[in-house]
Amino acid sequence: MYDVVISGAGPAGSKCAEVLSKRGFKVALIDRDTSWRKPCGGAVHSRIFKYYPQLRNAKFHQISGIAMYSADYHQFKYKWKDTRYYGITVDRLEFDNFLRNIAIDAGAELFDKNLSIDFVTRNKRRIGIKTKYANETKEYLGKIIIVGDGINSKLLNKLGLRKNIEELMFAKCAIMEGENNLNEDFMSIFFKSYKGYGWIFPLSDNKFNIGCGSMGKDHLKYNLNSIYTDFIKDSEIQNYIPRSDYK
Numbered sequence: 001m002y003d004v005v006i007s008g009a010g011p012a013g014s015k016c017a018e019v020l021s022k023r024g025f026k027v028a029l030i031d032r033d034t035s036w037r038k039p040c041g042g043a044v045h046s047r048i049f050k051y052y053p054q055l056r057n058a059k060f061h062q063i064s065g066i067a068m069y070s071a072d073y074h075q076f077k078y079k080w081k082d083t084r085y086y087g088i089t090v091d092r093l094e095f096d097n098f099l100r101n102i103a104i105d106a107g108a109e110l111f112d113k114n115l116s117i118d119f120v121t122r123n124k125r126r127i128g129i130k131t132k133y134a135n136e137t138k139e140y141l142g143k144i145i146i147v148g149d150g151i152n153s154k155l156l157n158k159l160g161l162r163k164n165i166e167e168l169m170f171a172k173c174a175i176m177e178g179e180n181n182l183n184e185d186f187m188s189i190f191f192k193s194y195k196g197y198g199w200i201f202p203l204s205d206n207k208f209n210i211g212c213g214s215m216g217k218d219h220l221k222y223n224l225n226s227i228y229t230d231f232i233k234d235s236e237i238q239n240y241i242p243r244s245d246y247k
């Protein structure tokens with residue numbers, strides 16, 4: 001029996017696990033797959049260092065402004081005025097694992113490859129989380145249950161807390177490496193004629209995160225693979241990333 005069982009070892013679940021473990025609670029942290037890189041731009045405010053001073057040593061790429069484009073590529077560019085703060089760009093897989101490891105170091109027990117599928121219920125009380133682990137079903141019992149498994153949570157559905165599919169966004173992205181014409185100090189966001197956007201966020205002078213997604217009802221109308229391919233093959237985008245051999 002745990003004091004706290006947390007479903008989801010993303011940033012929210014891991015921070016929760018870290019704080020509770022440091023206060024002496026016995027914490028189980030469940031994740032379906034910690035080797036999965038969440039589709040995400042990976043842009044983070046430098047205020048993160050206040051909460052995770054350990055990250056200062058990691059020498060992340062710094063961003064000093066944003067360029068936003070309308071669907072017909074009119075540009076609005078903004079450079080941060082307050083230079084005390086800036087943005088950093090991170091590889092989400094490394095970043096999430098970094099935060100998870102801090103929670104584990106604080107004493108939380110990580111249960112990886114466990115897909116939370118339901119609550120364990122006794123006498124109408126939710127007393128734990130039921131998971132699928134390989135071909136088995138497992139139960140993690142706790143005095144307090146925390147659901148932190150993101151926007152696609154199965155447990156949220158069980159609780160009836162997700163009212164409609166319009167809250168979801170579907171996205172696809174890649175981290176590419178190679179010579180490019182991007183301004184490495186700026187992140188770029190490209191709004192689309194459908195409800196959605198594409199992004200290119202530099203990770204260094206020759207590495208960048210590129211992706212695209214749609215939300216609301218539009219993700220039912222548009223095929224994700226097609227909008228991603230259309231985005232990276234668009235002639236305007238090709239001006240920034242002209243090569244065909246990005247790793």
Ligand SMILES: Cc1cc2nc3c(=O)[nH]c(=O)nc-3n(C[C@H](O)[C@H](O)[C@H](O)COP(=O)(O)OP(=O)(O)OC[C@H]3O[C@@H](n4cnc5c(N)ncnc54)[C@H](O)[C@@H]3O)c2cc1C
Nearest residue numbers: 008009010011012031032040041042043115116149150171
């Ligand atoms: C396209 C896109 C781009 C984004 N870009 C940025 C950005 O540049 N900067 C920024 O700050 N934010 C960005 N965000 C938002 C950011 O990704 C979220 O705010 C953040 O990930 C939320 O953290 P979380 O811990 O709540 O959930 P998540 O990061 O989603 O973590 C949930 C965790 O739960 C696990 N999980 C899911 N389902 C189950 C299950 N059934 N059982 C067990 N485990 C499960 C997952 O493996 C994951 O580890 C972006 C979001 C999207 C969709």
